[in-house]
Amino acid sequence: MKYNLEKGSHTVYALQYHFVTVTKYRSDILIDEIAERLGEIASDIAADFNVNIQNVNGGSDHVHILFTAEPTTELTKFINSLKGVSSRKIRDEYPETRQALDDAFWQPGYFLATTGQVSIDVLMDYVEDQ
Incomplete structure (x- = not known):
């Protein structure tokens, strides 16, 4: 199996x-300049957590972010910071969003999944053969 590996002082990881997170009321807010600004904010926050953003994209009412992290990254703190800071900054910089969204920018929940570099079937076969 071939992985794109990262290295720490005592670890090797991938x-x-x-x-994925959704705007409050599924409002069509993430368009043009606001969507671009969200990507910039996400990158700034990621740097504070030693997270590497691979891609930011989505629709007008949701965002997908692909990222890599270190084993010591506190994912819930990163995500809460990402949602909280981006909400505050976008609502401050684009006052029109406050009218559409009242007191919150994002829905309370989110989706987070690990992504593998190989399929689960390949991994199962590899482990079986060991």
């Missing part, structure tokens, strides 16, 4: 994640 931790990749797919994060």
